[in-house]
Structure formats: structure tokens, C-alpha cells
Amino acid sequence: MFVKDLRVEWxxxxxxxxxxxxxxxxxxxxxxxxxxxxxxxxxxLPALLWxxxxxxGILGFNRxxxxxxxxxxxxxxxxxxxxxxxxxxxxxxxxxxxxxxxEGIVVFAASLWYNFSFLPAFRSFFWIAFLGTVGYVAxxxxxxxxxxxxxxxxxxxxxxxxxxxxxxxxxxxxxxxxALRGDAPSSYAWAVRLLVxxxxxxxxxxxxxxxxxxxx
Amino acid sequence: xxxxxxxxxxxxxxxxxxxxxxxxxxxxxxxxTMGEVQRIFYIHVSTAITALxxxxxxxxCSIVFLWRRSPAADELAHAAAEVGFVFCxxxxxxxxxxxxxxxxxxxxxxxxxxxTFVLWLLFIAYLMLRSYLLDPARAAVxxxxxxxxxxxxxxxxxxAIRWFRTQHPQPVILGGPNAGLDPRMGWTLLLTWGxxxxxxxxxxRLRVALARSRREAVAVRREELTP
Numbered sequence: 001m002f003v004k005d006l007r008v009e010w011x012x013x014x015x016x017x018x019x020x021x022x023x024x025x026x027x028x029x030x031x032x033x034x035x036x037x038x039x040x041x042x043x044x045l046p047a048l049l050w051x052x053x054x055x056x057g058i059l060g061f062n063r064x065x066x067x068x069x070x071x072x073x074x075x076x077x078x079x080x081x082x083x084x085x086x087x088x089x090x091x092x093x094x095x096x097x098x099x100x101x102x103e104g105i106v107v108f109a110a111s112l113w114y115n116f117s118f119l120p121a122f123r124s125f126f127w128i129a130f131l132g133t134v135g136y137v138a139x140x141x142x143x144x145x146x147x148x149x150x151x152x153x154x155x156x157x158x159x160x161x162x163x164x165x166x167x168x169x170x171x172x173x174x175x176x177x178x179a180l181r182g183d184a185p186s187s188y189a190w191a192v193r194l195l196v197x198x199x200x201x202x203x204x205x206x207x208x209x210x211x212x213x214x215x216x
Numbered sequence: 217x218x219x220x221x222x223x224x225x226x227x228x229x230x231x232x233x234x235x236x237x238x239x240x241x242x243x244x245x246x247x248x249t250m251g252e253v254q255r256i257f258y259i260h261v262s263t264a265i266t267a268l269x270x271x272x273x274x275x276x277c278s279i280v281f282l283w284r285r286s287p288a289a290d291e292l293a294h295a296a297a298e299v300g301f302v303f304c305x306x307x308x309x310x311x312x313x314x315x316x317x318x319x320x321x322x323x324x325x326x327x328x329x330x331x332t333f334v335l336w337l338l339f340i341a342y343l344m345l346r347s348y349l350l351d352p353a354r355a356a357v358x359x360x361x362x363x364x365x366x367x368x369x370x371x372x373x374x375x376a377i378r379w380f381r382t383q384h385p386q387p388v389i390l391g392g393p394n395a396g397l398d399p400r401m402g403w404t405l406l407l408t409w410g411x412x413x414x415x416x417x418x419x420x421r422l423r424v425a426l427a428r429s430r431r432e433a434v435a436v437r438r439e440e441l442t443p
Contacts, residue, residue: 143365149354160362163337167369167373170376197372205364205368206365213358
């Protein structure tokens with residue numbers, strides 16, 4: 001499943017291109033509200049990045065299952081003798097890779113356009129972004145599959161996703177802010193713990209519930 | 217469960233509400249610093265606890281539905297979400313009315329306000345999902361998944377917001393029934409809450425009865441159509 005998604009994406013590069021362009025546009029639009037100076041950037045950047053990741057993720061999750069719906073591929077997948085939980089993990093991994101690539105480009109652009117270097121805290125920033133993205137994708141993959149069933153899927157997904165993603169955004173923004181400011185890790189450890197707990201809880205929950213989402 | 221006729225239930229609700237209003241406005245003493253506006257507290261807190269109970273009901277019914285596949289559990293979850301949404305909206309309306317005169321602002325992103333707001337959004341997400349799904353059987357299953365995910369999420373929200381705000385204390389006073397509440401105030405709160413629970417159960421049973429007769433009507437029509 002994971003390999004298949006990557007291969008399809010490599011062939012047409014549609015979703016990824018859309019996600020990256022949209023991510024860059026959000027960064028670009030925010031430059032009208034943010035001053036470019038280190039202090040200013042520190043205040044606004046963590047929130048900007050996470051809101052951007054959240055928007056970009058929504059685009060990706062919407063496409064992820066819409067593509068399967070179009071040619072009734074989902075029915076084919078369900079006939080395959082695999083545990084639905086594994087289908088979920090495959091979808092989740094491919095969404096994670098797409099969102100990860102898009103985030104990389106967004107971060108690069110933000111660092112360039114806001115004259116802000118992520119390098120001093122890059123290692124902790126990377127892990128925080130990774131943990132937050134895993135949690136966001138864990139929820140988004142299930143909700144993407146649910147929203148694909150509805151009449152207005154593009155509208156439905158954010159309505160489901162954003163309230164549930166609030167802990168990820170709080171944890172992500174707080175931890176990122178702490179890491180980029182160079183605070184002592186113990187001062188934002190609670191946010192990292194929150195992200196880890198959220199990741200574990202929602203991966204397990206989604207793995208168990210995905211079977212119900214797929215059934216017809 | 218003993219059968220209580222809807223009319224009798226409504227009568228009890230009405231009497232109880234009148235008693236609660238009497239308690240709120242005539243029996244409970246006026247609060248010293250906040251004055252008359254403090255009386256909204258009885259309604260605010262009662263609806264808040266009831267809304268929270270409604271979401272817990274949605275969460276539990278969703279689990280029971282996925283496990284047992286009983287349509288009754290699904291109908292109860294749907295009804296609880298609808299009525300819970302109304303109660304949660306009441307909380308979000310009465311809160312700012314009180315806050316404006318006591319804190320001087322309508323809204324602040326304090327721990328309790330934020331978590332109530334997220335609860336309200338969860339109710340909206342649940343109800344919107346149901347209204348956008350055409351097939352009722354699919355709607356029941358998918359809504360149950362969302363109900364469970366939302367319930368787990370509510371716990372995380374609660375923790376997240378708590379830690380988040382203890383890191384950055386806000387200069388607001390949390391009005392809560394702490395030590396020092398006048399016993400008359402305590403009784404008023406308890407009685408008002410009882411009235412709201414009674415009303416909640418009344419609305420809930422109406423919604424459930426409606427859903428059940430709708431399901432039966434669909435079944436009857438299906439029988440007529442199949443020769």
C-alpha cells in the first residue's frame with residue numbers, strides 16, 4: 001500500500017506539487033503580517049509553521065482517499081486478504097512522507113524568506129516536527145477516509161480534523177517555540193510528552209477503528 | 217426502566233424549573249462582590265455539567281454501537297449529541313454574559329473556556345458528519361468512529377490546555393464552587409442542575425422516540441415495497 005502510493009505519486013506528482021505550492025503560498029501570505037527580524041520571527045514563526053502544516057495536511061488527506069474512490073480501488077483493496085489496520089498504516093505512512101516533504105520545503109522557504117536560521121536547534125526542531133506530524137497524520141488519515149464518504153468531502157474534513165488536532169497544534173507550537181528560542185529542554189518537555197502520548201493513543205485507536213471506516 | 221409518560225415527564229420538568237427559578241432569584245443570597253449577575257452561575261454551571269454528561273453519553277453509546285450493532289445505541293448517541301449541542305451552546309452564551317460584567321471582557325482563551333469551545337466544535341463535527349452522509353447505516357458507523365475519536369481527544373485537550381495555561385498563568389479569576397459557598401447557593405445549584413438534567417432527559421427521549429418511529433416507518437415502507 002505504502003509503496004503503491006509512493007509509486008503513483010512519483011508518476012503524476014499531482015498531490016505533492018499541490019501541497020508544496022499551497023504551503024509556500026501560505027508562508028508568502030504571512031510575510032505581510034510578520035516583521036522579518038529574529039525576535040519578531042521567533043514570536044510568530046512556530047504558530048505560522050504549524051498552521052501551515054495543518055492546512056497542507058488537509059489537502060493531502062483529501063486527495064489521499066479521493067483518489068481511491070474514483071475507480072472503486074477501495075473495494076478492491078478491501079477484498080485483498082489483509083488486515084484493514086495494515087491498510088491504515090500504509091496510508092498513514094504515505095501521507096506522512098508527503099506531508100514531511102511538503103513541510104521540508106515550507107521550512108526551507110520560511111528560513112530563507114524570514115532570514116531565520118533553523119540550524120542551531122535543527123535536531124530538536126526536526127524531532128518535534130516529526131512527532132507532531134505523526135499525530136496529525138494519524139488522525140487525518142482516518143478522517144480523510146470518513147470524509148471521502150460524505151457529499152461535501154473537501155468541506156467536511158477540516159470540520160472533523162481541526163478540533164481533534166488541537167492538542168497536536170498546542171504541543172507542536174509550544175515545543176517548537178521552546179526549541180527555536182533555545183530554552184532548556186525541560187521547560188517544554190511537557191509539550192513533547194503530550195505529542196508522544198497523542199501519537200501513541202491515536203495510532204492505536206485508528207488502527208482498531210479503521211476496519212469500521214472501510215466497511216460498506 | 218420504569219415507564220414515565222412524556223406528559224408527566226414534561227409536567228415534572230416544568231414544576232422543577234419553576235422551583236429552580238424561585239431558588240435562583242428569590243432564595244439564593246446575592247453575591248457580595250459580583251452582585252445580581254452572579255445568579256447566571258447556577259444556569260451556566262448546570263448546563264456545562266449536563267453538556268459534558270451528554271458528550272460522555274455520545275462516547276459510550278458509540279462504543280456500544282460498534283460493539284453490539286444495536287440501532288438503539290446509535291439513536292441514543294445521535295439524540296445526546298443534538299441535545300448536548302444545545303446545552304453546550306447555552307454554556308457559551310451564558311459564560312460571556314457573566315464574564316463581561318465580572319472580568320470586563322467577553323472572552324479569554326483560558327483553560328476552561330477553550331476546552332468548552334473544543335467540546336462545542338466536537339458536537340458540531342459529529343452532527344455535521346451525520347447530516348452529510350446519505351446512507352443511514354454508513355452514517356451510524358462513521359459517526360460512532362468520530363464520537364469515539366472525539367471522546368479520546370477531549371481528554372487530551374483537557375490535559376494539553378491545562379499544562380499549556382499553567383505554563384503561562386492568565387490574570388483571570390476562575391469562578392468555581394470553592395470552599396466558602398453559601399449552603400443556600402449550594403442547594404440552588406444542585407436543584408437547578410437537577411432541573412436541567414430532567415429537561416435533558418425529556419428532550420433526549422423525544423429525539424429517541426422520533427428516531428425510532430422514523431426507523432420503523434422506513435421498515436414498514438420497505439415491507440410494502442417488497443412483494
